[in-house]
Amino acid sequence: MSDILKTKIARRSLLRASALTAAGAGATIFGPWKYNRVWAAGNKPIVIGLTHDASGQFANSGQAEKRGTIMAIEEANANGGVLGRKVEYIWADTETTPATGSRVAERMITRDNVAFVVGAIQSGVANAISQVCQKYGTVYFNTNSSSPTESGKNCHRVKFVWDGSGANFARAAAAGAVSQFGKNWILLTNDYVWGHNTSKATQEILESLGGTVDENILVPVGTRDYSSILLKLQQSKPDVVATAVGGDDYKALRQQVQELKLDTKMAWLSNQLDWPDIYGAGSEAAFGVFGATWYHYLDLPGVSDFVQRYQTRWPDTRINVPGNVTYNGYVAMRELLRAVEEAGTTNNIKVIKQLEGRTLKAEDRMQHHDAYIDPNSHHVQQTIYLASRNDNPRDETDYFKILNAMSPKEVANPGEAECKLESYEDTPTYEM
Numbered sequence: 105m106s107d108i109l110k111t112k113i114a115r116r117s118l119l120r121a122s123a124l125t126a127a128g129a130g131a132t133i134f135g136p137w138k139y140n141r142v143w144a145a146g147n148k149p150i151v152i153g154l155t156h157d158a159s160g161q162f163a164n165s166g167q168a169e170k171r172g173t174i175m176a177i178e179e180a181n182a183n184g185g186v187l188g189r190k191v192e193y194i195w196a197d198t199e200t201t202p203a204t205g206s207r208v209a210e211r212m213i214t215r216d217n218v219a220f221v222v223g224a225i226q227s228g229v230a231n232a233i234s235q236v237c238q239k240y241g242t243v244y245f246n247t248n249s250s251s252p253t254e255s256g257k258n259c260h261r262v263k264f265v266w267d268g269s270g271a272n273f274a275r276a277a278a279a280g281a282v283s284q285f286g287k288n289w290i291l292l293t294n295d296y297v298w299g300h301n302t303s304k305a306t307q308e309i310l311e312s313l314g315g316t317v318d319e320n321i322l323v324p325v326g327t328r329d330y331s332s333i334l335l336k337l338q339q340s341k342p343d344v345v346a347t348a349v350g351g352d353d354y355k356a357l358r359q360q361v362q363e364l365k366l367d368t369k370m371a372w373l374s375n376q377l378d379w380p381d382i383y384g385a386g387s388e389a390a391f392g393v394f395g396a397t398w399y400h401y402l403d404l405p406g407v408s409d410f411v412q413r414y415q416t417r418w419p420d421t422r423i424n425v426p427g428n429v430t431y432n433g434y435v436a437m438r439e440l441l442r443a444v445e446e447a448g449t450t451n452n453i454k455v456i457k458q459l460e461g462r463t464l465k466a467e468d469r470m471q472h473h474d475a476y477i478d479p480n481s482h483h484v485q486q487t488i489y490l491a492s493r494n495d496n497p498r499d500e501t502d503y504f505k506i507l508n509a510m511s512p513k514e515v516a517n518p519g520e521a522e523c524k525l526e527s528y529e530d531t532p533t534y535e536m
Contacts, residue, residue: 149192150185150450150536152177152437153212155223155233160200161325161351162225164380165429169248170195171418172426172433173222178417180441187445194218200225200351202232209236209244219450219536220245222437225351225429227251227298234263241452241532247436248429250376251298252305252519255483259523261531262452264459265483266436267428270302270348271309271517273375273395276488276510278309281393285371286343287315292333292357294349295322302348302375305519310346318342327353330360337370346373354381358389367391377491379427387503390493397486398431398470399504406470410434425501435469451535453528472509481520485512 154173157166177191185191194216198205205224212218213236220243224230227249237244238260245264246254252271254263289310293303299322307317318340321333337345349357358381361367372392382389400411414426426434439462444450447458460479466487469475475486487509494505 147189149190150187150220150444151216151218152191152193152440153209153216153218153221154193154195155198155205155208155212155221155229156195156433157200157225157229158197160226161353162200163352164423165225165248165351165378166198166200166223168380168423168427168429169223169225169433171414171421172430172435173247173437175414175417176434176437176441179438186441187448187450191441198223198229198233200229202226202228205229205232206236209233209242213237213240213242217536218242220440220455222440223247223433224249226296227254227301228296230254231258231297234258234260237262238526238531241534243440243452243455245436245440247433248378249298251301252517253297253301255478255481255517255520256522259481259483259520259525261456261482261526261528263482264436264477265481266432267484268376268395268397268486268488268515269305269483269517270298270375271305271519272488272515274302274306274309275515275517276395276490277373277375277393278306278315279313280490281344281346281371281373282310282313282315287313288318288342289315289344289346290318290337290340290342291320292345292347292349293320293322294353295324298350299323299348303346305517306346306348306375323349323353323357325353328356330357334360334364334366337366338364342370344371344373346375348375350376350378351381354378355385358382358385358391361391362389376428378429380423380429382503383423383427383501386500387494387497390491390503393490393492393507396428396489396491396504396506398428399489399491399506400425400427401498401502401504402470402472402506404470404472405467410470431470439464449535451533453531453533456528456531473511475512478520480525481523482525483520485516487511488515 156170196208222245230246230249250267255265293299374394377394443458447454464475471487473487490507491504
């Protein structure tokens with residue numbers, strides 16, 4: 105792959121040369137030039153930039169996501185590629201850092217000539233990448249970051265958001281928690297964009313149900329010692345502790361909650377429990393009630409086959425069954441490649457229009473309800489599951505007991521009306 109990439113012409117150089125040639129020939133220039141970029145495709149591969157973390161707070165999730173995107177690419181190539189062309193990828197570690205995400209996206213687009221960019225766990229990183237992608241018109245799939253702002257005020261014409269949002273999960277769980285456990289809550293909030301916006305959505309929904317937030321405790325990114333926070337919870341005795349904490353921070357929190365046996369002394373509501381954040385800890389670590397978008401023991405067509413394909417492709421990975429993060433990476437990449445094939449081109453505007461309003465059948469997605477891509481926010485509206493600890497696991501990987509499967513309509517976030525997508529005309533166009 106490196107030799108192929110070395111032979112590619114930098115976008116800016118090609119644009120400059122094309123503009124000079126056209127001007128010399130007396131041709132009309134539809135400018136500014138950066139808005140009209142065309143490369144002869146021929147049999148050249150379609151190159152996709154993968155922006156998955158390998159370090160930082162979400163390193164494990166980033167690599168889980170990467171396994172899913174690579175599986176979808178390899179399966180497409182095994183079936184003849186896309187538009188008769190092989191699909192290749194380049195990957196860079198975004199380090200769970202927005203500044204790194206911006207640099208990586210800029211380099212992939214301007215130097216490596218990627219056609220599309222896929223990947224994100226941390227919402228601040230996803231937002232940073234999407235700003236760069238919008239500048240160049242590069243279609244970007246935010247596969248796994250779930251701040252409500254990603255499909256709200258930080259939406260973009262080129263960005264499509266594949267995970268359920270914090271608001272979706274809060275709407276799925278809050279009413280039941282209020283009626284079952286009580287109305288006095290404490291929030292634990294990871295101190296960055298996803299944590300803040302997810303807890304904000306949780307508080308708004310709680311208050312609409314007549315509940316109150318007694319305190320919102322901020323959890324700095326990188327927290328490993330929760331003793332002071334857990335002492336405060338013991339003293340406060342809230343009805344519910346609602347957490348918006350993720351990655352390695354969440355692993356440390358859950359371990360210490362268990363050690364102090366607080367998992368049984370108060371009700372815990374987790375916005376979403378990502379599989380890499382709990383895998384290896386055993387079913388006893390899956391305390392409380394939490395959200396999910398997928399589980400490897402869903403009794404649905406295609407699920408067991410996907411698990412088997414994953415295990416065949418990744419026999420040596422520590423996480424030996426796929427979870428929601430890998431699933432999101434896989435179905436997002438698969439749908440992107442399908443949309444390109446159906447559009448008959450890599451032209452970004454045509455691919456975007458192929459995706460907007462797209463219906464995604466439940467059986468194909470391995471979920472209980474049909475999903476669709478909201479044309480106004482570019483958010484995949486999908487099934488949201490509530491789950492709890494499985495006290496009768498069928499094997500060592502069976503941590504979750506699925507409690508229900510809520511439809512997109514039931515968990516829809518009205519806050520997405522805040523999204524204002526750029527016009528097609530204001531979005532740079534290209535074809536690779």
